[in-house]
Amino acid sequence: MIAQDRKLPAPEPNPETQKFWDAAARGQLLLKRCTACGELHYYPRAICPFCFSDKTEWQPAAGTGKIYSYSVMRRAPTPYAIAYVTLSEGVSMLTNIVDFDLDKIRIGQEVRLVFKPTDGGPPVPMFTPV
Numbered sequence: 001m002i003a004q005d006r007k008l009p010a011p012e013p014n015p016e017t018q019k020f021w022d023a024a025a026r027g028q029l030l031l032k033r034c035t036a037c038g039e040l041h042y043y044p045r046a047i048c049p050f051c052f053s054d055k056t057e058w059q060p061a062a063g064t065g066k067i068y069s070y071s072v073m074r075r076a077p078t079p080y081a082i083a084y085v086t087l088s089e090g091v092s093m094l095t096n097i098v099d100f101d102l103d104k105i106r107i108g109q110e111v112r113l114v115f116k117p118t119d120g121g122p123p124v125p126m127f128t129p130v
């Protein structure tokens with residue numbers, strides 16, 4: 001069963017995430033790095049979740065990673081797969097696996113970034129096996 005595109009609600013950017021969504025609209029995935037402790041995090045926050053510093057800066061992600069865990073939502077009107085993807089940068093994202101056979105998704109699969117359009121908002125980052 002191939003994952004079908006489903007209608008996605010528009011994200012609602014806020015001051016912490018506006019740059020993230022602006023970049024998404026240009027097809028770029030941004031992470032945040034804390035310049036105090038050096039850790040990357042996702043989703044983007046103004047305060048580092050590791051050391052609570054407010055010294056964070058944006059950094060583009062390569063858009064590659066591996067599936068850490070996943071779950072197929074078969075009872076949804078349009079079945080889809082949610083997953084934690086560990087990016088090449090080491091950060092995990094809660095995301096969807098798209099454009100792929102839902103029965104063939106495997107933990108450890110290498111994936112790449114794709115942006116999917118939303119209902120009137122910026123596109124959202126999702127992943128497809130390579």
Ligand SMILES: [Zn+2]
Pocket residue numbers: 034035036037038039048049050051052053
């Ligand atoms: Zn920090």
